[in-house]
Amino acid sequence: MDHRRIAALGCFVACMLAQGCGGSERGSFSQLGEGGDGPADPGSPPPGFDPAEAPAPSPAPAPAAPVDVVYGHSATTLYKLDPKTKNVAVVGNFDCSSEVTDLAIDESSNAYATSFSAFYAVDLATAHCSLVASGSFPNSLSFVPKGTVDPASEALVxxxxxxxxxIDPKTGSIKSLGTMSGGYVSSGDVVSVKGGGTFLTAKKTGCADCLLQVDPATGAVIQDYGSVGYGSVFGIAYWGGAVYxxxxxxxxxxxxxxxxxxxxxxxxMPGAPSGLRFWGAGSSTSVPAAAPDGTSFPVK
Incomplete structure (x- = not known):
């Protein structure tokens, strides 16, 4: 297990025991910097009421628009990738109190991150961190769509x-939902998309950094796609039929x-800084599930 996992796992287990919880694609790299008497009949309009002057009913909330960006990060810096052009840009340096170990983004592009000692809300435009809670947290994070873990809202898992x-995004409280069987353990990251699937990089004997489809409600393995051919894949994101x-x-x-x-x-990534190391990644649950040509990642 790598240095990032050993430190985070040790802290997390201690917290759980204490709380009782839980051809090459080309791109470019660039820097970017909330009385009186009433009518006799309550159902009747007041005197002088003109229906034509009544306000129009509020329209139903529109569904979240697809998001055309995914994010990756090192321990200290947030990057964004345009999945259409493959251009990579620096968003900024995190001002969290310790090194950032993963990132998760909901359907409205609200982002949260974990470090070795805390849980934060993150501004995706500036990489500014706002402390939510101190303690130990998982280093593989994603939101999953409404109707999976929670019938009424998206859930951070x-x-x-x-x-x-x-994980409760408002308080940082942690609740166990299930356990993977088959000897698998998380080796990097998890990501989920509405209308698509939920994916995890994991390892077990004979397979390091395999890509799995998992059940977003229970965390159980649905299928194993096999090795991705890279080691220490600490971050994954999704957009348009592909996992990044x-x-x-x-x-x-x-x-x-x-x-x-x-x-x-x-x-x-032409111009990428020397010694770049990615420690996590994230994408909104409202990114397109399929590519422009209709191709999607095969799920069960």
């Missing part, structure tokens, strides 16, 4: 080893699957 947990991988070695690549075969394609 994560894995610590093989244990699947839910971010490694501790600073590698960025896309993952597609067809006919039971996983294909990875590297994404170049």
């Amino acid at each position: 994560g894995y610590v080893g093989s244990t699947y947990v839910r 991988g971010f490694t501790d070695a600073g590698e960025l690549f896309s993952i597609t699957a067809s006919g039971g075969t996983v294909t990875t394609t590297p994404i170049a």
